[in-house]
Amino acid sequence: MSINRPGLASALRRARARVRPEDAGLAPGRNRRVPGLRREELALLAGISVDYVVRLEQGRGPQPSAQVVGALARALRLDVDGRDELFRLAGAALPQVGTIDLHVRPSVLRLIDRFVDLPTMVLSAKGDVLAWNAMSAALLGDWSALRPERRNLNRLRFLPDRSDPPRSGVGGTPQERELTARQSVASLRSAYARYPRDPDLQRLLADLRGGSPGFALLWEQESAGAWRSHRKTVLHRGLGPVTLECDTLHVPDTDQLVVVYSAAPGTPEADSLGLLRVVGTQDLGVPTSTLDRA
Numbered sequence: 582m583s584i585n586r587p588g589l590a591s592a593l594r595r596a597r598a599r600v601r602p603e604d605a606g607l608a609p610g611r612n613r614r615v616p617g618l619r620r621e622e623l624a625l626l627a628g629i630s631v632d633y634v635v636r637l638e639q640g641r642g643p644q645p646s647a648q649v650v651g652a653l654a655r656a657l658r659l660d661v662d663g664r665d666e667l668f669r670l671a672g673a674a675l676p677q678v679g680t681i682d683l684h685v686r687p688s689v690l691r692l693i694d695r696f697v698d699l700p701t702m703v704l705s706a707k708g709d710v711l712a713w714n715a716m717s718a719a720l721l722g723d724w725s726a727l728r729p730e731r732r733n734l735n736r737l738r739f740l741p742d743r744s745d746p747p748r749s750g751v752g753g754t755p756q757e758r759e760l761t762a763r764q765s766v767a768s769l770r771s772a773y774a775r776y777p778r779d780p781d782l783q784r785l786l787a788d789l790r791g792g793s794p795g796f797a798l799l800w801e802q803e804s805a806g807a808w809r810s811h812r813k814t815v816l817h818r819g820l821g822p823v824t825l826e827c828d829t830l831h832v833p834d835t836d837q838l839v840v841v842y843s844a845a846p847g848t849p850e851a852d853s854l855g856l857l858r859v860v861g862t863q864d865l866g867v868p869t870s871t872l873d874r875a
Contacts, residue, residue, distance in 0.1 A: 628729030722748030753814030
């Protein structure tokens with residue numbers, strides 16, 4: 582299929598103007614002279630260069646890949662019809678049936694926007710962080726600062742990368758970290774049973790088995806299983822260790838998870854979340870060790 586450059590440029594500009602930075606889990610900042618996202622913010626969320634965004638919006642440059650179009654659609658919070666329009670304008674093949682859904686419905690995005698007091702994010706069936714609110718970025722680290730391929734909980738947990746920006750550690754005890762790791766592997770086993778031909782999942786598993794002896798051992802030991810709600814200790818760089826309830830809500834139509842961190846009212850943990858909402862992503866300057874990620 583051929584690319585419709587003027588149509589794609591117009592669609593990108595319209596969609597970018599409709600998205601507020603706070604809707605995408607970014608700080609709104611000051612002295613904004615344009616409605617919606619800035620080009621550099623869209624580039625950051627989609628994991629492409631600002632120059633690439635500029636060229637696309639000016640109707641020039643190379644034809645974007647399906648992966649880039651999908652990333653732009655997620656960053657622009659498009660519904661399925663809007664996503665499909667973007668793919669067709671770009672001359673890219675639509676996502677195939679039987680592959681893991683990486684598109685988050687606007688209704689789910691509106692849901693996580695309502696959790697203004699609670700860190701919330703949306704995960705794909707293979708652990709990709711597809712969407713998040715400002716509180717999730719404040720608790721765990723700025724997701725937009727990670728390269729898109731690193732926005733996967735399993736890569737962060739089993740394949741640490743020194744080039745990643747500092748993030749909160751997860752896991753207060755060795756037992757808690759082992760339990761979380763086993764749940765992660767069991768969840769991937771389940772995803773592989775449902776999507777055996779998904780190329781991105783196959784690539785992820787090959788990287789994990791080849792790059793992490795710990796994952797390779799667990800992969801041979803663990804059976805398939807669902808991700809379950811549990812208590813999780815987050816080692817925040819400013820607040821120190823905070824133990825929170827971590828509940829997962831399944832979105833069956835897209836096989837995605839909405840993950841919500843919370844604490845009982847009146848507890849020290851609830852006070853920590855209240856403080857986190859005020860300070861946001863500011864670094865309070867108290868270092869913590871980084872254990873497992875997210």
